[in-house]
Amino acid sequence: MNCAVAVAPDLKKALTRVREALEESLGQTVITKDAYIQYLSDQAYMVHDVCRQMLGVAAHKTMLRRPRLRKFLIDFGLEEETHHRVAEADIRHLGGELQPPSLDAKLWFMYFASLVRDEPFRRIGASIVLENSGKEIGPLVQRIFAKATFLNDSSTRFVRAHLHDDVPHGDQLLEALGASKWTADELRQLTSGIEDAGILLARLIRSTFGSNRG
Numbered sequence: 001m002n003c004a005v006a007v008a009p010d011l012k013k014a015l016t017r018v019r020e021a022l023e024e025s026l027g028q029t030v031i032t033k034d035a036y037i038q039y040l041s042d043q044a045y046m047v048h049d050v051c052r053q054m055l056g057v058a059a060h061k062t063m064l065r066r067p068r069l070r071k072f073l074i075d076f077g078l079e080e081e082t083h084h085r086v087a088e089a090d091i092r093h094l095g096g097e098l099q100p101p102s103l104d105a106k107l108w109f110m111y112f113a114s115l116v117r118d119e120p121f122r123r124i125g126a127s128i129v130l131e132n133s134g135k136e137i138g139p140l141v142q143r144i145f146a147k148a149t150f151l152n153d154s155s156t157r158f159v160r161a162h163l164h165d166d167v168p169h170g171d172q173l174l175e176a177l178g179a180s181k182w183t184a185d186e187l188r189q190l191t192s193g194i195e196d197a198g199i200l201l202a203r204l205i206r207s208t209f210g211s212n213r214g
Helices: 003-026 033-047 051-059 062-067 068-080 085-094 101-111 120-146 155-162 169-178 184-209
Strands: none
Touching: 003 169, 003 184, 033 101, 033 120, 033 155, 033 184, 051 068, 051 120, 062 068, 068 085, 085 101, 085 120, 101 120, 101 184, 120 184, 169 184
């Protein structure tokens, strides 16, 4: 079975979980500046090491027979290497300061970083969720931003970049995955990583925006 087809039900479930967390937290209210700055701070922390993690996954012995996927992971890691600085710049444009990462951001980072060496496909599962989330939550995010008068193009660059309207990393990743054959255990790793990412990302959204502190 094609990998993209195999993971599709789990991906849909994870993205639905994330969208529902956003709708419950912000669908009927206006995002506050403090909550948004904390979210950007968490994102900066979560992605600051993504290059090293992607290069680590690309170096795994199973990638020897997956040259297309290996190349994608290397290129993707290098492209994402400085994205945490975009989130930090958005915070500065709001007149704010980078905040310490929340517990949920730390949990995300420590959990997925720990998988790189021995269960690399679970780490890829997290990227599948993040890089495909724009299709599911993009319209909702745009509505949330439209209601926040303190936001503009200079303070939303990180989020807009990761909705992937211009560069479809999600589709590219699924295509690279689809170019290889996968064992049952490898598919299990992918789907487990997808499920875990959906749960952890929904947790972070609810903890940051649930009370919409301000």
